[in-house]
Amino acid sequence: MSALSANAPSSTTAKPVIGFDDVTLGYDRHPAVHHLNGGIAAGSLTAIVGPNGAGKSTLLKGIMGALRPLDGGIRLGCRRANIAYLPQAMDIDRSFPITVFDLVAMGLWRQAGLFGGIGRAQRRAIEEALAAVGLSGFERRTIGTLSGGQMQRALFARLLLQDAELILLDEPFTAIDAKTTLDLIDLVHRWHREKRTVVAVLHDLDLVRRAFPETLLLAREPVAWGATQDVLIADNLLRARRMIESHDPDAAYCERTAA
Ligand SMILES: Nc1ncnc2c1ncn2[C@@H]1O[C@H](COP(=O)(O)OP(=O)(O)OP(=O)(O)O)[C@@H](O)[C@H]1O
Numbered sequence: 317m318s319a320l321s322a323n324a325p326s327s328t329t330a331k332p333v334i335g336f337d338d339v340t341l342g343y344d345r346h347p348a349v350h351h352l353n354g355g356i357a358a359g360s361l362t363a364i365v366g367p368n369g370a371g372k373s374t375l376l377k378g379i380m381g382a383l384r385p386l387d388g389g390i391r392l393g394c395r396r397a398n399i400a401y402l403p404q405a406m407d408i409d410r411s412f413p414i415t416v417f418d419l420v421a422m423g424l425w426r427q428a429g430l431f432g433g434i435g436r437a438q439r440r441a442i443e444e445a446l447a448a449v450g451l452s453g454f455e456r457r458t459i460g461t462l463s464g465g466q467m468q469r470a471l472f473a474r475l476l477l478q479d480a481e482l483i484l485l486d487e488p489f490t491a492i493d494a495k496t497t498l499d500l501i502d503l504v505h506r507w508h509r510e511k512r513t514v515v516a517v518l519h520d521l522d523l524v525r526r527a528f529p530e531t532l533l534l535a536r537e538p539v540a541w542g543a544t545q546d547v548l549i550a551d552n553l554l555r556a557r558r559m560i561e562s563h564d565p566d567a568a569y570c571e572r573t574a575a
Pocket residue numbers: 343348366367368369370371372373374375565
């Protein structure tokens with residue numbers, strides 16, 4: 317264990333919007349993330365990083381309630397309806413014949429209801445969100461005709477309209493061009509200024525160093541968690557890699573609690 321805490325940094329324990337109580341998350345009783353304690357403060361901007369298979373996406377699924385903990389618990393300081401979640405691009409079916417306008421309009425479902433009509437005010441809000449992501453004029457295009465970067469911009473426009481208190485992003489900039497990444501990072505910083513809580517799974521450590529003040533380094537369990545410049549040091553990154561490489565994927569339910 318490094319000198320740095322592997323649990324929540326003290327600065328983020330004051331008013332957590334997400335609290336982890338020795339939580340274990342996994343599939344078919346096999347843990348993918350275990351022994352996570354601490355909290356993510358309301359209004360903070362946190363990156364979750366770690367090697368492939370470290371449990372980063374699993375943790376987001378646990379936070380948004382798609383995966384029930386195998387053990388321990390996750391406490392939320394906001395209603396689930398106040399969480400916006402952007403899945404990995406590969407988990408989104410782009411063959412669905414929906415227009416950019418309709419995709420972005422789905423961000424309003426909390427206000428309009430699932431079958432609510434789109435009035436003049438909502439139409440203007442959708443157009444403003446599209447303009448904010450540089451997609452004015454794309455309203456009638458079907459999402460299957462968009463480039464990867466354009467699709468990600470459309471999904472961010474939908475997030476803008478969701479007006480969520482807690483925003484969870486799973487690899488939002490993977491395979492996205494540099495200009496789009498910069499534009500979307502600006503939106504993330506705007507959410508941060510608006511005191512929303514943003515948690516993003518990321519692989520680009522340079523981007524994390526530049527744009528995310530807090531980082532959780534995960535290797536199925538927390539390796540380090542705190543200020544990004546203290547977490548992303550060579551020692552911690554090496555340890556995280558070794559922990560994943562030495563992991564037995566067929567391990568029983570939880571070696572540590574079972575011991
Ligand atoms: N639906 C599932 N059923 C069974 N095992 C799963 C499932 N989803 C993920 N896993 C396993 O859980 C572990 C953690 O996966 P997860 O996707 O959370 O990792 P990750 O850190 O997000 O990885 P990556 O960086 O490759 O996206 C892996 O061993 C993975 O094989």
